[in-house]
Amino acid sequence: MQHDTYSEAYIRKILQDVKTIAMVGASANDVRPSYFAMKYLLTKEYNIVPVNPREAGREILGQKVFSSLSEIDQPVDMVDIFRNSEAADALTDEAIAIGAKVVWMQLRVRNDAAAERAEKAGLKVVMDRCPKMEYGKLSGEWGWLGAVSGRISSKRAVLFGNRIQSLSIATRGS
Amino acid sequence: MSSDDTPHFDTLCIHAGAQPDPTTGARATPIYQTTSFVFDDVDHAASLFGLQAFGNIYTRIMNPTQAVLEERIAALEGGTAALACASGHGAQLLIFHALMEPGDEFVAVGQLYGGSINQFNHSFKKFDWNVNWADATDLSTIEKAVTPKTKLIFIESIANPGGVVVDIAGISKIARAAGVPLVVDNTLATPYLCRPIEHGADIIVHSLTKFIGGHGNSMGGVIVDAGTFNWSREGRYPTLSEPCESYHGLKLHETFGPIAFAIACRVLGMRDLGPCISPMNAFLIIQGMETLSLRMKKHCENTMVVADWLNEHKDVAWVSYAGLPGDRHNKLAQKYCPQGAGAVFTFGLRGGYEAGVKVVSNVEMISHLANIGDVRTLIIHPSSTTHRQLSEHQQIAAGAGPDVLRLSIGLEDPSDIIKDLEQALASAV
Structure with a gap:
């Protein structure tokens, strides 16, 4: 499939279906974009497994860090790549090897050859996007920044649990 | 998306x-x-x-x-x-x-x-x-x-x-x-x-x-x-x-x-x-x-009618509206704003500064004030108001020389806008 644009339905299905996300390039530095994304996705109750050889054995945001994807001791639904486009090559092959269902490359990360291999192996691929931003666009939180979601809906936004100022991408009634 | x-x-x-x-x-x-x-x-x-x-x-x-x-x-x-x-x-x-x-x-x-x-x-x-x-x-x-x-x-x-x-x-x-x-x-x-x-x-x-x-x-x-x-x-x-x-x-x-x-x-x-x-x-x-499209369409329609009318008026020296065919900016207007060149334009009177000042005093329905883009039609004499702080050279460069009047055409019936301008012009010269 083409990867210049993604339909709302495609992104929504991925973010609704995945539960465990391995985040490669997760940082312990609390002003790094990967830290922001990880913290946000944890509040949306995803199970995040940070991967970073320099932090292996320690914890980031209370989650145990692994040195590589192959060492993770639980099934992974999605691999989120916070590394450059070149590094995404080998990481995509590892994602295929560990049985992930989705390979997600962050903003400014794109590797079409790797994407093609992943799709041949039956994985879904998203490139040059941030799952935090996409979650915000789908839930309605993105608009709080005055940012364009591209969505129009006459349905009430869905609150996330019992929190203040937190919206969910769950379909109403589900 | x-x-x-x-x-x-x-x-x-x-x-x-x-x-x-x-x-x-x-x-x-x-x-x-x-x-x-x-x-x-x-x-x-x-x-x-x-x-x-x-x-x-x-x-x-x-x-x-x-x-x-x-x-x-x-x-x-x-x-x-x-x-x-x-x-x-x-x-x-x-x-x-x-x-x-x-x-x-x-x-x-x-x-x-x-x-x-x-x-x-x-x-x-x-x-x-x-x-x-x-x-x-x-x-x-x-x-x-x-x-x-x-x-x-x-x-x-x-x-x-x-x-x-x-x-x-x-x-x-x-x-x-x-x-x-x-x-x-x-x-x-x-x-x-x-x-x-x-x-x-x-x-x-x-x-x-x-x-x-x-x-x-x-x-x-x-x-x-x-x-x-x-x-x-x-x-x-x-x-x-x-x-x-x-x-x-x-x-x-x-x-x-x-x-x-x-x-x-x-x-x-x-x-x-x-x-x-x-x-x-x-x-x-x-x-x-929520009504931007409807309003802008009508603003532009009214403006063409009024600009056309002024362009034919014997006491009007010139009209600067890019929507008018033959205007020096009409080609660029057709490229960048083909649905209309907006509702704000300037014109000059043969009677110059004096006549211009009289027109803004003579208008009855049209409001003499320092704004644009209202449902109401507005008029101003820029060189004595919005562009007053500029030198005459700067005023002319900005299209706001001493003889210039600026109109912001509203959403009234265009014949009523013209009627008001007609009486204001008639008693200004």
């Missing part, structure tokens, strides 16, 4: 950014007339202050009513995000604050709203932000005005008050070659008539007070981020590319990508300088935006 899914302009005018309230189901956008928003817990508060979570803290920085206005105008312009401000001037201050360091320069064309010329020549100079003036009708003057210290180029799409339509794509090429963003004030055109981002603009600024609000009741301004400019490429915009001290070393462009400029204006400029819009004004401007 896929661009194929993007709804059309008229639909965006009504719906973009506005989803029913999750707790009450309110369909119209509620007026969140509150200064502040409670936190869930200490961690939630810390996440909000650290920009790690989406959410409202304090109405100076953001407010849910304001956010609807912002998303809507950004969607209409084809941008990624917006920041609403107390006024268009406030918006301009925040744009320059994000991009300029003391000692930096910028290029602006002389065909601008008189208030902007003042802001650039005097108030910005106090920050050591230095303007180099050029002529929008001669692109070579813009090229020549660019120096290694230039940080941005500033133009209006349709210039106020002269009826000048500016070659946005041509100037965008100069900006690209210079490695600086093109900032376009799109107030007179509105995104209904012209979307400068499609022609290469990187940042859009509006006075929302005019046609966007449209009813002459609320002040407001807005910055729209096109999401097109690479702020980190050459390190010329340290506010966006370098670690930000007041956020513990966060890099705004790296973190916020395509909305980084709008975020920088919000979390630095708005946070520290404070020209925020009131929720009530945001609400009233949202109301105006």
Whole structure:
């Protein structure tokens, strides 16, 4: 499939279906974009497994860090790549090897050859996007920044649990 | 999201950014007339202050009513995000604050709203932000005005008050070659008539007070981020590319990508300088935006009728309206605003200054005041009011010489507008 644009339905299905996300390039530095994304996705109750050889054995945001994807001791639904486009090559092959269902490359990360291999192996691929931003666009939180979601809906936004100022991408009634 | 899914302009005018309230189901956008928003817990508060979570803290920085206005105008312009401000001037201050360091320069064309010329020549100079003036009708003057210290180029799409339509794509090429963003004030055109981002603009600024609000009741301004400019490429915009001290070393462009400029204006400029819009004004401007297409269509129709009539009038020396066939800017108008050249134009009387002053006193229905973009028809004599602070040379360069009258055509029946002008002209000569 083409990867210049993604339909709302495609992104929504991925973010609704995945539960465990391995985040490669997760940082312990609390002003790094990967830290922001990880913290946000944890509040949306995803199970995040940070991967970073320099932090292996320690914890980031209370989650145990692994040195590589192959060492993770639980099934992974999605691999989120916070590394450059070149590094995404080998990481995509590892994602295929560990049985992930989705390979997600962050903003400014794109590797079409790797994407093609992943799709041949039956994985879904998203490139040059941030799952935090996409979650915000789908839930309605993105608009709080005055940012364009591209969505129009006459349905009430869905609150996330019992929190203040937190919206969910769950379909109403589900 | 896929661009194929993007709804059309008229639909965006009504719906973009506005989803029913999750707790009450309110369909119209509620007026969140509150200064502040409670936190869930200490961690939630810390996440909000650290920009790690989406959410409202304090109405100076953001407010849910304001956010609807912002998303809507950004969607209409084809941008990624917006920041609403107390006024268009406030918006301009925040744009320059994000991009300029003391000692930096910028290029602006002389065909601008008189208030902007003042802001650039005097108030910005106090920050050591230095303007180099050029002529929008001669692109070579813009090229020549660019120096290694230039940080941005500033133009209006349709210039106020002269009826000048500016070659946005041509100037965008100069900006690209210079490695600086093109900032376009799109107030007179509105995104209904012209979307400068499609022609290469990187940042859009509006006075929302005019046609966007449209009813002459609320002040407001807005910055729209096109999401097109690479702020980190050459390190010329340290506010966006370098670690930000007041956020513990966060890099705004790296973190916020395509909305980084709008975020920088919000979390630095708005946070520290404070020209925020009131929720009530945001609400009233949202109301105006819902009918933007209908109003702009009628504004342009009425303006053609009145401009045509004035053009034939024996006491009128000239009419400067780019919508008129044969006007010197008609070709550019057909390229950049094919649906109409706006509703603000100037004309001069054979009786010169004296006759002009009499006309603004003689009008009965038409309002003599210093605004444009109202449902009501407005008239002003710029050289004695909006452009008064400028030298005669600057006035003429801005299309506001001593003999010039400016009209902002409203939504009345055009025959009544003409009737009022007819009697005002008859008793002026």
